Amino acid sequence: MKIDEKFRDLQEKGEGALIGFVTAGDPTLEDTVDIIDSLIKGGVDILELGLPFSDPIADGVVIQKASERSLKAGMNPDLYFQIAGEITSDVPKVCLTYYNLVLQRGLERFIRDCRNSDISGLIVPDLPIEEATPLLEACRKHDVDFIFLVAPTTMEDRLQKILDEASGFLYVISVLGVTGARDEFSESINPTLRRIKKLSPEIPLAVGFGISKPEHVKGILRAGAQGAIVGSAFVKIIDGNRSDIGNAKEKIKELCRELKNATRDI
Amino acid sequence: MSLPDEHGKFIEYGGKFAPEVLMPAIEELERGFRRYVKDPGFRRDLGYYLEEFAGRPTPLYYAENLSKKVGGAKIYLKREDLVHGGAHKLNNTLGQALLAKKMGKERVIAETGAGQHGVATAIAAAALDLDCEVYMGTDDMERQKLNVFRMDLMNAEIIPVESGSCTLKDAINEAMRDWLANVETTHYLIGSIVGPHPYPLMVREFQRIIGEETRKQIIDKEGVLPDYIVACVGGGSNAIGIFHEFLGDEVGLVGVEAGGRGIESGEHGATLCAGTSGVLHGTCSKLLQDRYGQIKISYSIAAGLDYPGVGPELSYLAEKGRLEVTSVTDDEALEAFKLLSREEGIVPALESAHAVYHAVELGEELDEDKTIIVNLSGRGDKDVSVVAEALGVKL
Numbered sequence: 196m197k198i199d200e201k202f203r204d205l206q207e208k209g210e211g212a213l214i215g216f217v218t219a220g221d222p223t224l225e226d227t228v229d230i231i232d233s234l235i236k237g238g239v240d241i242l243e244l245g246l247p248f249s250d251p252i253a254d255g256v257v258i259q260k261a262s263e264r265s266l267k268a269g270m271n272p273d274l275y276f277q278i279a280g281e282i283t284s285d286v287p288k289v290c291l292t293y294y295n296l297v298l299q300r301g302l303e304r305f306i307r308d309c310r311n312s313d314i315s316g317l318i319v320p321d322l323p324i325e326e327a328t329p330l331l332e333a334c335r336k337h338d339v340d341f342i343f344l345v346a347p348t349t350m351e352d353r354l355q356k357i358l359d360e361a362s363g364f365l366y367v368i369s370v371l372g373v374t375g376a377r378d379e380f381s382e383s384i385n386p387t388l389r390r391i392k393k394l395s396p397e398i399p400l401a402v403g404f405g406i407s408k409p410e411h412v413k414g415i416l417r418a419g420a421q422g423a424i425v426g427s428a429f430v431k432i433i434d435g436n437r438s439d440i441g442n443a444k445e446k447i448k449e450l451c452r453e454l455k456n457a458t459r460d461i
Numbered sequence: 462m463s464l465p466d467e468h469g470k471f472i473e474y475g476g477k478f479a480p481e482v483l484m485p486a487i488e489e490l491e492r493g494f495r496r497y498v499k500d501p502g503f504r505r506d507l508g509y510y511l512e513e514f515a516g517r518p519t520p521l522y523y524a525e526n527l528s529k530k531v532g533g534a535k536i537y538l539k540r541e542d543l544v545h546g547g548a549h550k551l552n553n554t555l556g557q558a559l560l561a562k563k564m565g566k567e568r569v570i571a572e573t574g575a576g577q578h579g580v581a582t583a584i585a586a587a588a589l590d591l592d593c594e595v596y597m598g599t600d601d602m603e604r605q606k607l608n609v610f611r612m613d614l615m616n617a618e619i620i621p622v623e624s625g626s627c628t629l630k631d632a633i634n635e636a637m638r639d640w641l642a643n644v645e646t647t648h649y650l651i652g653s654i655v656g657p658h659p660y661p662l663m664v665r666e667f668q669r670i671i672g673e674e675t676r677k678q679i680i681d682k683e684g685v686l687p688d689y690i691v692a693c694v695g696g697g698s699n700a701i702g703i704f705h706e707f708l709g710d711e712v713g714l715v716g717v718e719a720g721g722r723g724i725e726s727g728e729h730g731a732t733l734c735a736g737t738s739g740v741l742h743g744t745c746s747k748l749l750q751d752r753y754g755q756i757k758i759s760y761s762i763a764a765g766l767d768y769p770g771v772g773p774e775l776s777y778l779a780e781k782g783r784l785e786v787t788s789v790t791d792d793e794a795l796e797a798f799k800l801l802s803r804e805e806g807i808v809p810a811l812e813s814a815h816a817v818y819h820a821v822e823l824g825e826e827l828d829e830d831k832t833i834i835v836n837l838s839g840r841g842d843k844d845v846s847v848v849a850e851a852l853g854v855k856l
Contacts, residue, residue: 249755250631250742253482253638253641295741296755299750299754321478321479323480323481325484344482346480350485373638
């Protein structure tokens with residue numbers, strides 16, 4: 196399913212989107228399939244699947260460790276696309292990775308592999324719009340959404356350039372810093388959302404970084420976003436239950452349900 | 462055409478591959494740098510600190526004993542080891558710290574491998590009254606205890622980095638994460654010609670004084686330009702610092718990388734010799750990586766050369782054929798370390814010893830009317846315990 200269709204469906208139902216992230220291959224290649232299944236059964240609307248990089252500068256310690264576990268388990272782009280292609284669900288899938296992995300595979304080939312594995316979107320946190328043109332062309336050619344990140348520090352001129360090229364949804368970073376669950380969710384996202392909406396009322400906005408609780412999700416959707424992105428909170432469950440993956444799966448499903456419920460009554 | 466271009470590109474190398482959060486700060490830095498680099502007040506302040514505080518200009522010393530021993534070309538040493546702090550690093554940290562201050566930042570952060578950049582940042586921050594935190598891999602902290610203590614004495618806070626390989630590349634990752642969170646108050650003071658544009662340009666600008674002085678000094682002493690200039694290459698700041706002034710001349714430029722335990726062993730830091738193109742830490746350059754693009758762990762006895770990337774400008778110059786690249790192993794560097802100490806009474810940094818070794822090899826093949834300049838980028842006091850251990854000597 197395409198990402199924009201998903202957002203339209205949800206809008207008709209009066210719901211926000213829950214976007215759930217895990218690193219593919221964490222903690223092992225076998226367990227990752229079950230963990231993805233738990234997110235889908237828990238009601239995730241969009242699945243964001245990390246392809247791990249050795250030097251993930253935009254990630255906090257939780258996802259860094261997940262990347263290390265996954266690489267140690269033998270994850271690589273070949274296996275990644277295989278695992279992604281075998282997910283039988285119409286939940287749209289988004290790949291998150293760093294630019295060097297895309298570059299080494301070849302831009303065209305990477306995007307073609309996304310398409311063939313039914314991946315609808317791509318997020319590359321170390322690729323700003325200045326350097327994105329060749330990859331954007333490949334994405335358009337194969338009908339894969341390139342999902343841009345926008346930060347509270349992104350001023351109007353940059354924002355406009357990004358909005359001109361954006362498709363799927365916009366990944367709005369809630370706070371300055373790296374990924375990772377935070378107890379308090381910053382209210383400072385509101386002005387950022389308003390600034391974007393003013394320039395582009397159309398594109399769905401999904402807020403990420405530091406979101407771990409149903410009240411965070413509610414807060415974000417009430418502030419005018421269309422989706423909430425949760426990653427480190429799920430990955431933490433994996434990390435804490437490595438000796439009992441059955442337990443991790445249950446807890447992930449449970450958290451996913453709670454977060455999804457929070458998207459329903461805004 | 463002068464490079465980098467307006468996008469920070471050295472043809473296909475360089476650029477700004479940074480997270481969106483940092484882009485406004487990078488743009489602000491570029492504006493600040495372009496404004497102040499030409500500002501007479503800024504140049505005057507920087508000139509003052511370079512002369513009165515750092516001890517510039519540094520001598521260009523004719524290593525007569527070494528040259529005679531080699532029995533070939535005349536070998537000169539550009540004595541960056543005599544810069545305050547013990548390495549060329551202070552040229553850049555004074556420039557960037559002064560710039561950070563002009564731009565209203567209160568805090569600087571830095572990464573360090575050998576500790577020389579960390580020490581130089583701590584010195585500049587103390588002199589210019591800025592808060593200073595230095596990220597350092599725990600492996601490097603172990604190898605460079607002396608420098609860790611020196612930074613502490615100068616009121617810098619050391620933040621141990623335990624992720625990945627616990628060396629320079631991981632310290633850069635952590636410093637970038639810090640910058641992501643504190644971008645509004647903090648300047649990230651990168652120590653080499655790596656990172657997103659404008660860093661490779663800016664660090665070159667602050668280091669090129671080495672080559673400017675060298676040109677005048679060699680003309681004074683020899684009446685002609687040298688035949689070769691040799692410098693060690695980790696990220697490449699001392700190399701570009703001395704090379705840049707001579708890019709348009711008929712002077713052979715040689716970059717010497719860390720051969721570690723030998724290129725064929727896979728344990729080395731010879732990125733230009735053995736790497737492939739890719740993107741790491743904000744820039745496109747040669748990298749040590751596997752076929753999927755995962756970054757390999759580099760190795761060298763010299764912590765300052767232990768980095769799986771290299772400055773984009775050096776990748777460009779090497780590919781263009783303007784820069785010759787070679788590598789020198791740990792054992793060879795140790796040999797040169799002992800040789801220079803014994804012959805000249807100068808204990809070089811292990812990093813610089815790589816360049817000395819190659820200069821000696823090159824000198825043997827050349828006639829006596831040829832000249833070679835070695836950029837002696839740092840002094841070896843910091844390495845004494847590592848060298849003693851490698852030689853089986855108990856201190």
